[in-house]
Amino acid sequence: MDVLVLVSGFLLLVFVQWWIRGRSRQLPPGPKPLPLIGNLLDFTLKELWLRVNTWADKYGDVVYLHIFGQGILFLNTFEATVDLLDKRGGAYAGRPYTVMCSELCGCEKITAFAQHGPLFRRHRRLMQYALAPASIQAYRPVVISETYAFLERMSGSPQDYLRHLKRFIGSQTLSMLYGYTVDSEDDAYLRAMNRTLHLLSNHIASLGAGLWLVDVFPALKHFPAWFPGAGFKRSAAAWKRHIEESARMPYEWAKHSSEKSSALSSYCAVLLDKFAENGAIGPEDDADIKWIAATLYIASLDTNLTLILHFMLAMVQYPDVARKAQEEIDSVLKGSRLPTLDDRPMLPYLDALMSEVMRWTAPVPLGLPHRVDEDDIYNGMSIPKGTLVFPNIWRMTRDPELFPNPEDFIPERYLEEVDEATAKKRDPRSYIFGFGRRRCPGANFVESSLWLVFAGMLATFDFRKAEDAEGNDIMPKPEYVDVTFRLFAEFPCDIRLRSGNAVKLVQEARARCDPA
Numbered sequence: 001m002d003v004l005v006l007v008s009g010f011l012l013l014v015f016v017q018w019w020i021r022g023r024s025r026q027l028p029p030g031p032k033p034l035p036l037i038g039n040l041l042d043f044t045l046k047e048l049w050l051r052v053n054t055w056a057d058k059y060g061d062v063v064y065l066h067i068f069g070q071g072i073l074f075l076n077t078f079e080a081t082v083d084l085l086d087k088r089g090g091a092y093a094g095r096p097y098t099v100m101c102s103e104l105c106g107c108e109k110i111t112a113f114a115q116h117g118p119l120f121r122r123h124r125r126l127m128q129y130a131l132a133p134a135s136i137q138a139y140r141p142v143v144i145s146e147t148y149a150f151l152e153r154m155s156g157s158p159q160d161y162l163r164h165l166k167r168f169i170g171s172q173t174l175s176m177l178y179g180y181t182v183d184s185e186d187d188a189y190l191r192a193m194n195r196t197l198h199l200l201s202n203h204i205a206s207l208g209a210g211l212w213l214v215d216v217f218p219a220l221k222h223f224p225a226w227f228p229g230a231g232f233k234r235s236a237a238a239w240k241r242h243i244e245e246s247a248r249m250p251y252e253w254a255k256h257s258s259e260k261s262s263a264l265s266s267y268c269a270v271l272l273d274k275f276a277e278n279g280a281i282g283p284e285d286d287a288d289i290k291w292i293a294a295t296l297y298i299a300s301l302d303t304n305l306t307l308i309l310h311f312m313l314a315m316v317q318y319p320d321v322a323r324k325a326q327e328e329i330d331s332v333l334k335g336s337r338l339p340t341l342d343d344r345p346m347l348p349y350l351d352a353l354m355s356e357v358m359r360w361t362a363p364v365p366l367g368l369p370h371r372v373d374e375d376d377i378y379n380g381m382s383i384p385k386g387t388l389v390f391p392n393i394w395r396m397t398r399d400p401e402l403f404p405n406p407e408d409f410i411p412e413r414y415l416e417e418v419d420e421a422t423a424k425k426r427d428p429r430s431y432i433f434g435f436g437r438r439r440c441p442g443a444n445f446v447e448s449s450l451w452l453v454f455a456g457m458l459a460t461f462d463f464r465k466a467e468d469a470e471g472n473d474i475m476p477k478p479e480y481v482d483v484t485f486r487l488f489a490e491f492p493c494d495i496r497l498r499s500g501n502a503v504k505l506v507q508e509a510r511a512r513c514d515p516a
């Protein structure tokens with residue numbers, strides 16, 4: 001009898017332990033996977049955020065899937081995202097590790113792809129210094145002069161807006177990072193950097209680039225490059241060379257020119273000065289400054305382009321909003337000059353419009369993936385080490401409780417009086433820049449650079465719908481072309497100078513920026 005009690009007790013203990021372990025290994029809910037390929041067929045590269053939203057409706061706050069065993073977790077509420085990516089930030093700060101991108105193409109040196117380790121921490125410390133509000137003041141003159149140069153080019157041929165925008169964002173970023181002035185669209189540094197961005201987005205590092213076989217079967221990396229089928233190794237070697245060259249060239253230029261007293265103040269100059277104060281710059285610091293600058297270029301382009309294009313789309317689709325913002329600008333400036341950052345406190349409607357652009361755009365709708373570096377449990381659900389975690393920023397910006405009629409563009413929602421907690425929850429800056437230790441370090445910078453573009457464009461141009469051959473308005477319908485950014489191709493619109501005075505104001509503003 002005693003033996004029976006002992007054995008039953010032992011079996012009960014084993015069962016309880018098994019049950020607890022089983023429960024603790026319970027993965028979050030999600031669509032049912034197929035053997036081996038998992039949920040591969042559930043994914044789409046077209047507006048993936050809409051598909052994820054349907055999973056959120058069906059399965060709730062957290063949704064888990066896998067592709068070939070690689071776990072993928074979507075966090076569908078602000079609260080769940082803060083719980084994991086902010087509050088447990090130390091464990092959730094990794095990035096995906098892939099043989100093709102991280103190893104063969106050498107992208108680990110680019111901060112956005114770096115694992116959560118010593119290089120990442122050094123980079124983030126330097127970025128924090130160089131992109132802090134006090135340092136940003138130093139780049140303001142180049143930001144302003146590039147903005148006016150853009151408005152001047154736009155006033156010559158407004159219908160070429162996409163070309164002007166790409167040139168503007170590239171020139172402004174190179175200028176701010178290296179103190180380098182681009183004088184044509186064919187500039188060698190501009191071309192090299194843009195090719196790096198193209199390689200990363202289309203061939204190496206995004207979902208849109210597809211899945212490399214070597215990432216499913218890592219042993220393939222040991223094949224010699226000449227081996228039939230190992231073409232990926234030859235491509236990776238060529239791409240790696242290009243990426244390194246595109247980072248090296250403008251940085252060498254900045255180092256050389258920072259020795260001259262006439263050098264423009266830039267991110268590189270700020271950091272080179274900081275190191276010079278502490279003695280000679282070591283090889284590790286040198287490499288860090290170079291790769292951070294390249295990272296910042298790569299991170300600036302598509303994010304800025306996505307936001308400015310959505311701003312233009314909103315101005316075309318919501319002419320009353322554009323008119324209201326223009327009336328506010330006119331009432332303060334009376335057509336005497338273009339708006340400057342000092343005018344911002346007098347233009348509250350424009351501020352509300354900018355917040356609404358950020359919310360409505362949700363430029364990186366599913367953020368960038370964070371990799372979990374240790375096994376974790378959340379609300380009784382198991383999150384295995386190595387899972388890639390995506391914040392569902394798209395859903396946060398469409399929360400109907402916070403934003404009634406979320407698909408409509410309504411700046412007035414930001415003019416309502418609300419308590420501090422609600423204001424923080426509704427501020428798109430609380431989520432569009434990502435979370436935790438990976439949160440976008442460029443958030444402070446774009447706050448003033450984007451405001452200046454929006455204010456300048458509204459002061460200078462009218463945005464209308466284009467007309468078809470019969471004179472009917474063409475409703476612009478954006479075609480999203482990227483899986484990471486809400487980036488769309490050109491859309492038909494009719495952009496015109498507001499008046500002859502607008503050209504004069506742009507030319508005067510430009511002239512004030514030119515060194516005497």
Ligand code: HEM
Pocket residue numbers: 111112113295296297299300303304307363364367368369370432433434435436437438439440441442443445446
């Ligand atoms: C224009 C609007 C921008 C938006 C909406 C935006 C948004 C984001 C988001 C969502 C992330 C991922 C954060 C995460 O993993 O949780 C990110 C990362 C990053 N952003 Fe931005 N960004 C913008 C502009 C910029 C600019 C202008 C710069 C540089 C001056 C910049 C530099 C970076 C860098 C370096 C990272 C990688 C951070 C890391 O991996 O540690 N961003 N950004």
